Amino acid sequence: MESKKTNKMKTNKQIRKAGFTLVEIMIVVAIIGLLAAIAIPNFVKARQTSQTNACINNLRQIDSAKQQWAMENGAVGGSTPTSDQLLVYVGKSGLAGSDVCCPLSPKGTPMGGYGTPIDIGAVTNLPWCSNYDANTHRATLNPTGLNTP
Numbered sequence: 001m002e003s004k005k006t007n008k009m010k011t012n013k014q015i016r017k018a019g020f021t022l023v024e025i026m027i028v029v030a031i032i033g034l035l036a037a038i039a040i041p042n043f044v045k046a047r048q049t050s051q052t053n054a055c056i057n058n059l060r061q062i063d064s065a066k067q068q069w070a071m072e073n074g075a076v077g078g079s080t081p082t083s084d085q086l087l088v089y090v091g092k093s094g095l096a097g098s099d100v101c102c103p104l105s106p107k108g109t110p111m112g113g114y115g116t117p118i119d120i121g122a123v124t125n126l127p128w129c130s131n132y133d134a135n136t137h138r139a140t141l142n143p144t145g146l147n148t149p
Contacts, residue, residue, distance in 0.1 A: 048136055051103040055113070055129050055139035058100050062114055062127040063141060065089035070123040077124035083111040086120065102139070104131040 065086040070079065090100050102113025113131045114120060120127050126141045 052137055052139045055102045055104075055131070055137070056141065058102065058114065059127050059129065059139065059141050061090050061100060062086060062111075062120065066120065066123050066127070075123060078122050080120065080122045083114070083120060086111070102129050102131045104137060 066081055068089045069075065069081045069085055070077075073079075075081070087100075100111055100114070105113040111120075113129045114127055119130050128141075129137070129139045131137055132139060
């Protein structure tokens with residue numbers, strides 16, 4: 001009797017079953033790169049907008065605190081409160097102004113971005129942010145859009 005040898009050679013279809021081809025992987029990577037190129041600038045713009053809005057809200061809070069300070073202390077319009085005097089009115093007494101700081105200022109800076117008498121200003125003047133930038137950080141309460149002490 002003759003023994004028959006069976007040919008167990010792998011065919012192309014058997015080899016191709018598992019995995020992805022290099023072309024398929026490159027197409028997926030290109031699509032992900034394209035989506036990232038579209039999305040990243042939008043994320044940066046949204047972040048800048050939210051930082052500016054947070055800063056404007058802090059400026060409103062400081063302006064309100066100045067008005068309260070002036071009423072309680074009988075101060076005239078030209079008086080300028082210190083940042084320590086205002087912390088009581090923004091609800092941060094003893095916390096070094098932890099939440100009342102410009103998002104662009106370093107963490108832990110008391111009244112960061114607003115802490116100097118020039119930034120806070122007299123009771124009749126609007127407070128302003130020392131991190132103001134006409135292109136990226138237009139945080140101001142001035143209706144003309146200018147940020148001047």
